[in-house]
Amino acid sequence: MRIQDIIKGKKEWRAHVKRVESLPQDYQIVYREIQKYLFKVGPVELTDGIGLLSGIVDLFEEGAAVGKGVLDVTGSDVAAFCDDLIKGSKTYADIYKESVDQKIGRAMKKAEDKTKKGGISKWKKQSR
Incomplete structure (x- = not known):
């Protein structure tokens, strides 16, 4: 991996973290638990970038914008929500x-x- 790739990855991650921090508190809490869950059991592709995590933030931003609670977006079983996201992934x-x-x-x-x-x-x- 080239140094430019590492720097680019860090910039993307910092921008991603700022997006998460701009979410309402309940969304941030659930996002962080989803992130932990995916890092422990999630797909191998998760290390290739922030695509999946970014998609979750997109979904959360949309839910927050229309005034939905985070569990209205994910459902009450957040682990099952995560499992559905990674279904079929190694x-x-x-x-x-x-x-x-x-x-x-x-x-x-x-x-x-x-x-x-x-x-x-x-x-x-x-x-x-």
Whole structure:
């Protein structure tokens, strides 16, 4: 990553934060919880820019402009709202699940190979 890209990213993030800070207090509270949730379980693409988060701020600005409460915009189950936003996106949880499956697969294959070569029977003889 070039230094210009880093500087551009920081400028975009600062502008984004200012937009969030201009929202009504209840919207800010919910936004920050959504942000935490998405950073923990959210899509891998979230690290590629602020597109999703910016879209949420757009939605919140529209809701605030017409006088809606934040939960009227998101619904009372904010986590479900977040899950709907990232439905179909690859998440860090998905990557971790794949990693666990791969590790288990390799370990099982290794154990099978030892069994086929007589490794386990040799171990049994040694332990007697």
